[in-house]
Amino acid sequence: MIPSILPTYNRAPLNFVKGEGSWLIEEDGRRYLDLGAGIAVNCLGHAAPPLVDALAEQAGQLWHTSNLYGIPKQQALADKLVANTFADTVFFTNSGTESCELAVKMARKYFHDKGQPERVDIITFAGSFHGRSSAGIAAAGSEKMTHGFGPLLPGFVHLPFADHDAIAPAITDTTAAILVEPVQGEGGINVLPDVCLKGLRDLCDEHGLLLIFDEVQCGVGRTGKLFAHEWSGIAPDIMMVAKGIGGGFPLGCVLATEDAASGMTAGTHGSTYGGNPLGCAVGCKVMDIVSDRDFLADVGRKAGLFRQKLEGLVASHPEVFEEVRGAGLMLGLKCVVPNTEVVAAGLAEQVLTVGAGDNVVRLLPALNIPDGDILEAISRLDAAASALKGGGDAAV
Numbered sequence: 001m002i003p004s005i006l007p008t009y010n011r012a013p014l015n016f017v018k019g020e021g022s023w024l025i026e027e028d029g030r031r032y033l034d035l036g037a038g039i040a041v042n043c044l045g046h047a048a049p050p051l052v053d054a055l056a057e058q059a060g061q062l063w064h065t066s067n068l069y070g071i072p073k074q075q076a077l078a079d080k081l082v083a084n085t086f087a088d089t090v091f092f093t094n095s096g097t098e099s100c101e102l103a104v105k106m107a108r109k110y111f112h113d114k115g116q117p118e119r120v121d122i123i124t125f126a127g128s129f130h131g132r133s134s135a136g137i138a139a140a141g142s143e144k145m146t147h148g149f150g151p152l153l154p155g156f157v158h159l160p161f162a163d164h165d166a167i168a169p170a171i172t173d174t175t176a177a178i179l180v181e182p183v184q185g186e187g188g189i190n191v192l193p194d195v196c197l198k199g200l201r202d203l204c205d206e207h208g209l210l211l212i213f214d215e216v217q218c219g220v221g222r223t224g225k226l227f228a229h230e231w232s233g234i235a236p237d238i239m240m241v242a243k244g245i246g247g248g249f250p251l252g253c254v255l256a257t258e259d260a261a262s263g264m265t266a267g268t269h270g271s272t273y274g275g276n277p278l279g280c281a282v283g284c285k286v287m288d289i290v291s292d293r294d295f296l297a298d299v300g301r302k303a304g305l306f307r308q309k310l311e312g313l314v315a316s317h318p319e320v321f322e323e324v325r326g327a328g329l330m331l332g333l334k335c336v337v338p339n340t341e342v343v344a345a346g347l348a349e350q351v352l353t354v355g356a357g358d359n360v361v362r363l364l365p366a367l368n369i370p371d372g373d374i375l376e377a378i379s380r381l382d383a384a385a386s387a388l389k390g391g392g393d394a395a396v
């Protein structure tokens with residue numbers, strides 16, 4: 001008999017009822033150190049007091065009015081995003097894949113309105129992930145996500161990851177945009193080097209294409225800059241955001257330059273919940289905290305500490321781990337043994353990690369994880385790795 005919840009998830013047999021910072025707690029009081037943060041969502045940890053206060057205050061005033069009326073907190077959040085990024089304008093969604101939907105529509109409408117309606121194709125890369133909507137799965141194009149769901153939304157051209165020489169020959173009269181994650185998350189924490197991002201910007205400029213970044217996972221402070229592409233010194237025309245921007249409240253957005261957004265006039269797109277007062281109240285607080293220079297510098301410092309300790313862990317357990325990869329607090333352990341075994345061994349040590357493609361285990365802790373919890377994480381991962389190889393040397 002089908003379960004009462006549609007069985008699309010492979011869940012771990014854990015049921016958390018409370019969260020505190022980097023810890024998740026089961027009904028019986030068992031505590032787990034959370035290095036997944038709800039898949040890079042709870043950027044300030046669980047039940048972060050400033051976010052609880054922002055949400056509670058808004059909840060006592062107004063929950064929802066729809067976009068038929070002005071929403072002051074939405075305006076405030078848009079202004080903060082515009083002030084802190086390349087963007088001139090923002091549309092609010094409730095999730096990453098909804099941001100993908102608009103990014104695709106915006107790119108096509110741009111060329112339609114410029115009198116080039118044949119330019120509809122968007123170039124994407126192997127290992128990418130853009131969510132589970134019809135546009136999202138067609139954009140990523142992997143068999144695992146698209147099998148059985150045809151006919152797929154047309155207009156996506158899939159290229160190998162980080163093969164710059166393959167891109168220019170793939171650009172034709174019908175190409176509209178290039179869509180890429182500056183750091184691939186689901187694909188296995190693959191960092192696109194700055195020189196590649198610059199190369200993509202140059203190609204787009206040369207051919208009059210729009211450059212779209214998916215920073216749903218790597219954005220909002222995760223790499224130690226507010227957005228990951230800032231390290232490269234170049235900017236996209238359109239950017240998808242979600243996950244961390246709501247700190248745990250469902251919130252996403254699409255950022256764009258005035259030019260890229262020029263086709264999106266009144267009536268061309270909409271969302272009932274997008275930019276609702278509750279989400280935007282929390283989003284404003286997240287932005288206030290995460291866009292602060294000292295906060296971001298501390299993310300970089302914590303990332304340095306974590307990475308150094310992880311390098312030691314890998315060196316002590318070469319039978320389990322191959323390498324550390326990633327940027328900032330978006331880290332991956334490339335595994336020798338199946339990554340599912342590493343995640344399971346972590347559960348036994350009460351430390352939560354997240355599997356990813358390419359046999360990688362993801363570590364995406366809260367951006368404000370205390371240093372002591374980083375050291376605790378290393379000691380639990382060390383115990384997990386030792387258990388996997390049936391005992392062994394301690395890493396720390």
Ligand SMILES: *Cc1c(COP(=O)(O)O)cnc(C)c1O
Nearest residue numbers: 095096097129130131185216217
């Ligand atoms: C999670 C993710 C998405 C999809 O976000 P949802 O909120 O699950 O729809 C899109 N792109 C990237 C890079 C992601 O990590």
